[in-house]
Amino acid sequence: MLVSIITINLNDKTGLEKTCSSVFAQTFKDYEHIIIDGASIDGSLDYIETHKDKFTYWISEPDSGVYNAMNKGIRQAKGDYVLFLNSGDILYNENVFSKVENSLVKDIDLVYGNLWIEGRKGEGFTNKYPGVIDFNFFKRTSLGHAATFIKRTLFETYGVYRTDLKIVSDWAFFFKLICLEKRSYLKIDTIIAVFYEGGLSTASSYNELHKEERKKVLLENYDLYDINFDQLLISNKQHQKFYNKINPRVELVTTNRFFLKILNSIIGLFAFILKKKRS
Template sequence: MNVPPRISIITVVYNRRSTLPLTLASVFGQTYPHVEYIIIDGASTDGTVEYLEQYRSQLSYFASAPDAGLYDAMNKGLDQATGDFCLFLNAGDAFYAPESLAELVAEITEPDVYYYGTAVMTDGKHIFRLNPMARPVGPLCPARGLPNHQASLFPRAFYQNNRYDLSFRIAADDDYKIRALRAYPNQHIPSLTVIFELGGLSRDLSRFRSVRQRWQDAWALQRKHFPGNYARAWRTVKFVLKSFGLFALQKVTGFHWKYEWYFNKFQRIPEGEEGKYRSYFAG
């Protein structure tokens, strides 16, 4: 692109005062200058709003009001976005390094492409890297290899005309990414973009409810995006049944990473290399 693209960074938050400073520091510390920063708060009561008021002059847009949940808040953020691309970095998430956004943008050559980087995740004990599948669109893609949502740059032509489907309880982001992948060319950028602690919406529910909701949303995604594909749908059934077996193993042993690896295609970072990732959260 001849003109440096403007990036809309959107943070949605509700009662996350303790983790919000990390996110703001990582955004304000980015070396890439062409950014608008939008924060949507869901009427927090834990001091989040008062904390954000200190930074209002540095924000392109900030509003606090009740909403219908995470994805409704994300839609409100999209309503305010004006950038060539948008990226969601929610409370507790952070860019991997000050140069992360600049490195991601440096690979942008066309305005109407869905670009996505690489994410690093931690549960506080181990560090994992998420590796998207080479061909991320297919009946098993919601479970095995969609791009990481926090590392996604959605082009303006897409995000201005698409909103998160609130009928999905925990998979509206998967649905959104599938729509973007099918509507536009996509390009994976291997540089590390974001780092975050595991514990998103799908893990805020009890583990059983989370697995049950994954089942329901997986079938809803199948019906919406891959209707009539019964053979592959059966593979999905077997996949989900296996996940229940892994869930039972987790309840007995406490070792839930087999379950998470199966769903999310995590790659464990070797112990000798964990320090440089974990130190990011130490500060």
């Protein structure tokens, strides 16, 4: 089972070295490593050329953004599964691929594990993803690309990452596969990679863009109204207003937190079953 590891880099030689070292150290060797560099000028190219015999494919040229670079890697990949390990992300230890190998089987579309999240001051925690993923999961968060093995043929079937989205295209892809297309997935209870806080999608300056892009994707696929998708439990008044938009003939009275949790699930279900009105 061949794994295609795709690493994109732009002027992060230190991060690139850490990422590649974690790949080189793997005891499982049935992988190809693809490097997509965005014409770095910080010495990254020197590092790539020094280790070029360890890379199946590499290129250094300008790109139009993160997802454009990731798509370049996808088009070069030959593996059964693809793992995006971008510059600065590292595999948790040298046995990650060996632990995952038996779970990478042809009838599973997505295989994902956990992430170790490390803060700027060195503190960290395990981000454990649930074994069952639904619409409500994607209202809050997404799978970590560095912890998710994606069957390569899915990109042939559904297309590569959208480049009109600047920071949530991987979220949109996972959302489409799981919520819309009902593709299969498997959770394995092991830490796959280390993710360092401070990336593009975690920067506070991108919070509003993050919300707007996610809302855009949801509204493209569901007949929903202007919902605050970041809140799982909202006030009685907000629940009343939203539910009335779905079914104005029903008078709804919410009375307690437990009922709000139930109602939140119902709202998620409504969103899940509504048919697309736009192609």
